[in-house]
Amino acid sequence: MDIVLSNSGKKPLYEQITEQIKRMILSGRLSCGEPLPSIRLLAKELRISVITTKRAYEELERQGLIETSPGRGSFVKKTDFLKVKEEHLLSAGEWLGRAVKEAKSGGISLEKLETMLQKLYQEENR
Amino acid sequence: MNNALELIGLRKAYPEFVLDDINLTLPAGSIMGLIGENGAGKSTTIKLILNLLRRDAGEITVLGKDSKKEEMAVKEQLGVVFDQACFPDSFRPRDVETVLKRLYRGWDSQEYSQYLDRFELPGNKTVKEYSRGMKTKLSIAAALSHHARLLILDEPTGGLDPVVRDELLDVLLEYIQDDRNSVLISSHLITDLEKIADYIAFLHRGKLIFCENKEELLDRYGMINCTQAQFEELDKAAVLGRRKNQFGVEALVDRRRMKQGGPIERASIEDIMLYIIKGEKQ
Amino acid sequence: MKGLLIKDLINLKKLGKSYLMLFVFYSVFAVLSKNGSMLGAMVLLLCMMAPINSLSLDELSHWNEYALSLPVSRKTLVVSKYLLGILLGLAAMLLIGGGVALLGALGVMSGTGSTLLALVAISGVSIVYMALILPVIFRLGVEKGRLLMMMILMIPTVAIILLPKLKAEALIHWIAGGGWMIVLAAVILIFVLSLDLSISFVEKKEY
Numbered sequence A: 001m002d003i004v005l006s007n008s009g010k011k012p013l014y015e016q017i018t019e020q021i022k023r024m025i026l027s028g029r030l031s032c033g034e035p036l037p038s039i040r041l042l043a044k045e046l047r048i049s050v051i052t053t054k055r056a057y058e059e060l061e062r063q064g065l066i067e068t069s070p071g072r073g074s075f076v077k078k079t080d081f082l083k084v085k086e087e088h089l090l091s092a093g094e095w096l097g098r099a100v101k102e103a104k105s106g107g108i109s110l111e112k113l114e115t116m117l118q119k120l121y122q123e124e125n126r
Numbered sequence B: 001m002n003n004a005l006e007l008i009g010l011r012k013a014y015p016e017f018v019l020d021d022i023n024l025t026l027p028a029g030s031i032m033g034l035i036g037e038n039g040a041g042k043s044t045t046i047k048l049i050l051n052l053l054r055r056d057a058g059e060i061t062v063l064g065k066d067s068k069k070e071e072m073a074v075k076e077q078l079g080v081v082f083d084q085a086c087f088p089d090s091f092r093p094r095d096v097e098t099v100l101k102r103l104y105r106g107w108d109s110q111e112y113s114q115y116l117d118r119f120e121l122p123g124n125k126t127v128k129e130y131s132r133g134m135k136t137k138l139s140i141a142a143a144l145s146h147h148a149r150l151l152i153l154d155e156p157t158g159g160l161d162p163v164v165r166d167e168l169l170d171v172l173l174e175y176i177q178d179d180r181n182s183v184l185i186s187s188h189l190i191t192d193l194e195k196i197a198d199y200i201a202f203l204h205r206g207k208l209i210f211c212e213n214k215e216e217l218l219d220r221y222g223m224i225n226c227t228q229a230q231f232e233e234l235d236k237a238a239v240l241g242r243r244k245n246q247f248g249v250e251a252l253v254d255r256r257r258m259k260q261g262g263p264i265e266r267a268s269i270e271d272i273m274l275y276i277i278k279g280e281k282q
Numbered sequence C: 001m002k003g004l005l006i007k008d009l010i011n012l013k014k015l016g017k018s019y020l021m022l023f024v025f026y027s028v029f030a031v032l033s034k035n036g037s038m039l040g041a042m043v044l045l046l047c048m049m050a051p052i053n054s055l056s057l058d059e060l061s062h063w064n065e066y067a068l069s070l071p072v073s074r075k076t077l078v079v080s081k082y083l084l085g086i087l088l089g090l091a092a093m094l095l096i097g098g099g100v101a102l103l104g105a106l107g108v109m110s111g112t113g114s115t116l117l118a119l120v121a122i123s124g125v126s127i128v129y130m131a132l133i134l135p136v137i138f139r140l141g142v143e144k145g146r147l148l149m150m151m152i153l154m155i156p157t158v159a160i161i162l163l164p165k166l167k168a169e170a171l172i173h174w175i176a177g178g179g180w181m182i183v184l185a186a187v188i189l190i191f192v193l194s195l196d197l198s199i200s201f202v203e204k205k206e207y
Helices: A013-026 A039-046 A050-062 A082-106 A110-122 B042-049 B071-076 B093-103 B109-118 B132-143 B162-175 B190-196 B214-220 B228-232 B269-281 C002-033 C037-060 C063-067 C074-106 C112-165 C168-204
Strands: A066-069 A073-076 B003-013 B018-027 B031-035 B057-062 B078-081 B150-154 B182-186 B199-204 B207-213 B221-226 B239-245 B248-254
Touching: A013 A050, A013 A082, A039 A050, A039 B162, A050 A066, A050 A073, A050 B214, A082 A110, B003 B042, B003 B182, B018 B042, B018 B182, B018 B199, B018 B207, B031 B042, B031 B190, B031 B269, B042 B057, B042 B150, B042 B182, B071 B078, B078 B132, B093 B109, B093 B132, B093 C002, B109 B132, B132 B162, B162 B182, B162 B190, B190 B269, B199 B214, B199 B269, B207 B214, B214 B221, B214 B269, B221 B269, B228 B248, B239 B269, B248 B269, C002 C037, C002 C074, C037 C063, C037 C074, C037 C112, C074 C112, C074 C168, C112 C168
Parallel strands: B031 B182, B031 B199, B078 B150, B150 B182
Antiparallel strands: A066 A073, B003 B018, B003 B057, B199 B207, B221 B248, B239 B248
């Protein structure tokens, strides 16, 4: 499992962790039922505080992506995350709608927009 | 047992300095950073916990036991690292073991030698010949080799180079992999603590300004950069401290009290400490 | 307690080397002059100085603060120093006494009886000296207590010098008769009072 943290101070550490794990879950890189590292181990490896990793996991649990049982640890939830993916799809759709509107009023072609979309999707830190 | 350490109403008065009404809780399995400027009372607090100083008032409970009534049982489970070397100059690491294994019931020779190896502490040199960093590492090795459940470190990183300080943080993170272990570390070098501390207790002139969950702290406070004019319009109750320069104002604010919008950036623990102290003076 | 004693012994090892040289020197001197009392006095004095020296070393390395963070009571801290002095003194007494008795038996030395008695007397004085000094050091620390220490050193020294001038013969007869029991009781009493006082000083001390 790869987690890379940035210290530039913009985004809280726990949020970065939540987002990266969420991405891995939704993209299937972390499979259903797969165990996650303990909050303590994660804290040690990332060299941050336990309270931060704990918060990240609590957030993931709140979003319905993982479940934690005391004594056994945290696991990726055994669902297909359809609901979560739907939400993201809807949201992406909205944003794309806005981008299309911007492009059309600026006279930007569909091809150009597609190229831009490709480039943005490839970007590492998005 | 939920809390590794509880201080209730702790007080110690000197003619020129009073440590007053200190209430602090360190949940088991966590690392608490005790921060504050020099002379704020950090060492005094630690010495009171260890009964090196006599308290004027207050209760101290360590690992569920009263620190006075069950002092010996408490200290059996305590690992302490001071800011200065405490072993006699003529001692070698094995002499330290010879003495400590008779003073601690739970002394673990294997752990000790593992730490000596890991810290690369030469067995044939005396404490006198050790560098500052090596002396600190020796103290840590001793503190970690008797199954202590609470580690107390008083300014351990002063005078240490970044490499050693880094190693120390690693050791602490490893120590709390076992969630029965807890750490209280005092330092005025906050950047060391910021990353790994779960709780931050801020002492200033003998008073405990706050003792909080680090994440909540970072959520609650933030930095704003604005013009003098914009600053004037802010609700002063939300501002904890500010720094004015020719071109504008930088201030620490409490997000919960900020009514209007405007970009509020994350503050570091160091920022929080600095601006609160500044705010006191203003 | 054992741990503390061992720590002191290890600590004093370095000093031990110079002690050893002095010991050898005075032994030779004693054999040549057929008088063991000087040696006895020297060694006993060194042994009684041991607690003081170790307290000095402790102060330098800030050992006491550390020791009190261990499961070690303040009382133990004090008692271990007294014990150090007594044990070393006892060891020295046996060593020298045994040596003197041996030499006497071999016919190398004469007047071993009086030498042994002198040794006992000197050890008594050393104990009293230790009993007077240690509370001062526990209360004031080695540095601040140094002046007072020097002054107290004068007392036994003055006593030893004055003793011959007083009715030494009569005194010695009295002691040999039965007075020695009183002297012994007095020494023990002073020792116990000193221990008590030191413990009370250390119990109240702020580190």
